[in-house]
Amino acid sequence: MAVASARQTDTAARLATLAAPDAGTWLRGARAQALERVKTLGLPGRRDEYWKFTDPRDLAAPIAPRAALFDPGDEAPAFDAIDRVNLVFRDGVFDAGASDDPALAGVEIEMLSRAGQADIHWARDVFGVLESQGQAPVPRPFAALNSAFAAEGVLIRVTGRAAKPVALEYIHSSEASDAMLHHCVKLESGAELTLLESGPLAARGNIVLEVDVADGARFHHIRAQGRDPECRVATHVFARIGAQALFKSFTLSANGALTRNEVVVDLQGADASAHVAGAAVGDGAFHHDDTVFITHTAPRCESRQVFKKVLKNGARGVFQGKILVRQGAQKTDGYQISQALMLDDDSQFLAKPELEIYADDVQCSHGSTTGAIDETALFYLRSRGVPLRQAQALMVLSFLAQALEEIADPVIAADIQARLEGWLDRHST
Amino acid sequence: MLEIKNLHAELEEDSEVKILRGLDLSIKAGTVHAIMGPNGSGKSTLSYVLSGRGGYKVTAGSATLDGVDLLAMEPEERAAAGLFLAFQYPVEIPGVGNMTFLRTAVNAQRKARGQAEMSAAEFLKAVRVKAKELQIDAEMLKRPVNVGFSGGEKKRNEILQMAMLEPKMCILDETDSGLDVDAMKLVADGVNALRDAGRSFLVITHYQRLLDHIVPDVVHIMSNGRMIRTGGAELALEVERNGYADLKAEVA
Numbered sequence: 266m267a268v269a270s271a272r273q274t275d276t277a278a279r280l281a282t283l284a285a286p287d288a289g290t291w292l293r294g295a296r297a298q299a300l301e302r303v304k305t306l307g308l309p310g311r312r313d314e315y316w317k318f319t320d321p322r323d324l325a326a327p328i329a330p331r332a333a334l335f336d337p338g339d340e341a342p343a344f345d346a347i348d349r350v351n352l353v354f355r356d357g358v359f360d361a362g363a364s365d366d367p368a369l370a371g372v373e374i375e376m377l378s379r380a381g382q383a384d385i386h387w388a389r390d391v392f393g394v395l396e397s398q399g400q401a402p403v404p405r406p407f408a409a410l411n412s413a414f415a416a417e418g419v420l421i422r423v424t425g426r427a428a429k430p431v432a433l434e435y436i437h438s439s440e441a442s443d444a445m446l447h448h449c450v451k452l453e454s455g456a457e458l459t460l461l462e463s464g465p466l467a468a469r470g471n472i473v474l475e476v477d478v479a480d481g482a483r484f485h486h487i488r489a490q491g492r493d494p495e496c497r498v499a500t501h502v503f504a505r506i507g508a509q510a511l512f513k514s515f516t517l518s519a520n521g522a523l524t525r526n527e528v529v530v531d532l533q534g535a536d537a538s539a540h541v542a543g544a545a546v547g548d549g550a551f552h553h554d555d556t557v558f559i560t561h562t563a564p565r566c567e568s569r570q571v572f573k574k575v576l577k578n579g580a581r582g583v584f585q586g587k588i589l590v591r592q593g594a595q596k597t598d599g600y601q602i603s604q605a606l607m608l609d610d611d612s613q614f615l616a617k618p619e620l621e622i623y624a625d626d627v628q629c630s631h632g633s634t635t636g637a638i639d640e641t642a643l644f645y646l647r648s649r650g651v652p653l654r655q656a657q658a659l660m661v662l663s664f665l666a667q668a669l670e671e672i673a674d675p676v677i678a679a680d681i682q683a684r685l686e687g688w689l690d691r692h693s694t
Numbered sequence: 695m696l697e698i699k700n701l702h703a704e705l706e707e708d709s710e711v712k713i714l715r716g717l718d719l720s721i722k723a724g725t726v727h728a729i730m731g732p733n734g735s736g737k738s739t740l741s742y743v744l745s746g747r748g749g750y751k752v753t754a755g756s757a758t759l760d761g762v763d764l765l766a767m768e769p770e771e772r773a774a775a776g777l778f779l780a781f782q783y784p785v786e787i788p789g790v791g792n793m794t795f796l797r798t799a800v801n802a803q804r805k806a807r808g809q810a811e812m813s814a815a816e817f818l819k820a821v822r823v824k825a826k827e828l829q830i831d832a833e834m835l836k837r838p839v840n841v842g843f844s845g846g847e848k849k850r851n852e853i854l855q856m857a858m859l860e861p862k863m864c865i866l867d868e869t870d871s872g873l874d875v876d877a878m879k880l881v882a883d884g885v886n887a888l889r890d891a892g893r894s895f896l897v898i899t900h901y902q903r904l905l906d907h908i909v910p911d912v913v914h915i916m917s918n919g920r921m922i923r924t925g926g927a928e929l930a931l932e933v934e935r936n937g938y939a940d941l942k943a944e945v946a
């Protein structure tokens with residue numbers, strides 16, 4: 266009882282700082298329902314089963330902790346060289362002047378702030394819908410909070426094969442900013458889109474992405490998070506995957522005080538694929554949490570979770586990954602691996618892999634390891650003349666390779682690889 | 695070229711395990727020396743101590759390459775100085791492409807020596823020629839370093855690295871073990887092609903057969919951490935016939 270009331274007090278304190286933005290009928294309704302979910306669930310505390318390894322306090326606090334602005338030096342912004350439709354958000358507010366014209370054949374791009382004023386909109390079937398379905402069996406209160414209060418975001422409907430990626434670029438420009446974005450993507454049957462996200466949203470950020478992938482559609486999602494070391498962010502991706510469809514999401518996280526990335530996928534149509542991968546590199550005050558929940562509802566689907574973390578100087582990594590195979594999901598092929606490479610003895614990796622299977626003809630595997638750089642391999646490289654720092658960097662990249670292989674587009678993969686190389690160069694000792 | 699005097703080495707974590715016990719070896723430029731010796735006599739340890747692998751502690755003696763103290767250098771510096779070790783057990787490195795690895799190594803050494811780096815195209819051309827000589831197919835070059843290579847392919851890959859790096863002091867630790875007759879011929883041809891007045895070889899082997907192809911100038915018998923006999927190519931034949939028992943008895 267004491268716990269419940271403390272939770273209610275905290276939740277009420279957070280809600281007191283927020284106001285629901287103006288909206289038309291469809292969005293007003295969705296937000297009202299989301300607010301009810303927040304009140305029912307309450308914001309999380311350390312005792313919650315999926316918050317044992319990550320302290321949600323800074324994410325739930327009424328006022329966002331400040332985060333100093335960071336000068337990235339001569340590092341080019343992520344995806345800079347990639348031909349894309351770029352949409353810029355400054356501390357969570359859309360910056361039309363800095364953005365590209367959102368015109369792309371086969372793709373409708375609208376701002377939530379504008380489209381939300383309508384009385385009816387296709388996004389009604391997605392916004393808050395996938396999020397609310399993803400609230401059981403594990404509650405995700407920050408996502409519900411986002412559905413209730415996020416004023417900005419993009420709504421993307423894809424009817425064909427997009428000729429280039431749509432990119433969302435986030436710029437942190439105020440030390441005290443606290444921002445929420447809510448994006449919805451709907452891929453119609455046979456459509457294909459690559460969505461890029463990069464940068465730290467704000468001093469504290471909360472992002473929800475709901476993706477509805479219809480039969481035979483293909484969705485690629487690549488994120489480059491960081492590298493402002495003091496920023497905090499909670500993200501949720503909710504995806505519903507149709508028959509023979511493909512969903513791929515890869516996240517690079519470099520530094521950041523607190524990152525919680527939740528991915529909730531439901532494979533609802535037969536013969537579909539969902540791949541979720543991440544490479545996280547942290548030095549010092551870095552807490553990075555991947556919490557993934559993949560549900561196999563339909564038969565003959567394949568899912569992969571590949572998460573790799575490189576940690577040093579007291580950095581902390583968390584992985585909570587679950588594969589749930591429902592009764593009808595025969596011939597499921599589920600794979601999960603989470604690994605941490607410790608560059609010193611001060612860092613920590615906490616993993617909670619889970620399998621829950623209700624079908625009898627399935628193939629599921631999971632593994633988790635924590636280790637240091639292989640000294641024998643390091644010596645082998647050095648004996649060929651590769652200097653220690655470069656040899657270590659090669660070993661780290663070799664460790665991360667399995668996650669990077671999940672990026673389908675070689676140009677995007679090369680961009681991510683280059684950012685990792687830059688990080689290694691700056692953080693080698 | 696290589697001068698080793700009274701070298702003593704023990705395990706770093708256990709000083710009770712003394713492996714090299716007063717080893718002397720002098721290799722002149724342009725010569726091929728072979729070391730034979732029973733299992734556990736310290737042959738691989740010698741190659742590791744010379745190339746700078748951790749885990750061993752040198753307690754006495756010296757080792758110089760063209761007058762430069764090898765033991766004071768980092769492994770990569772020894773490589774840049776011209777030392778190369780073909781490993782008894784080549785290491786698998788998943789996630790690092792063989793070509794990336796080779797090119798990184800070649801260019802790191804060139805950089806250390808103040809030479810211009812090789813362009814991707816130049817490098818590719820050079821590798822192709824040398825890989826073909828060793829019958830290493832292009833597909834293998836694309837794979838991660840030694841991953842999924844057969845025992846013989848790994849050994850040929852070591853020789854390919856040696857051919858690309860063009861070291862002046864080459865140590866081959868049981869490069870013949872695990873090779874079929876044809877592969878051994880290929881490897882030997884690869885080594886012979888590199889024989890040069892400015893380059894020396896130290897060939898560690900258990901079998902005289904390899905020495906039919908790579909004819910040594912000097913053969914040493916190593917036992918219990920030092921050389922117990924040194925002679926010409928005929929010494930290898932003697933070992934092949936009689937084993938090590940007689941030789942060991944002579945010293946005891």
Ligand SMILES: Nc1ncnc2c1ncn2[C@@H]1O[C@H](COP(=O)(O)OP(=O)(O)OP(=O)(O)O)[C@@H](O)[C@H]1O
Nearest residue numbers: 705711713731732733734735736737738739740749
């Ligand atoms: N890292 C180590 N830890 C424990 N013992 C070691 C280590 N390295 C070498 N030794 C021991 O030192 C001795 C010499 O080993 P080494 O591998 O040098 O022999 P070798 O002459 O190469 O043998 P082989 O012909 O079987 O390859 C052996 O008794 C071995 O067990």
Ligand SMILES: [Mg+2]
Nearest residue numbers: 737738739782
């Ligand atoms: Mg040996």
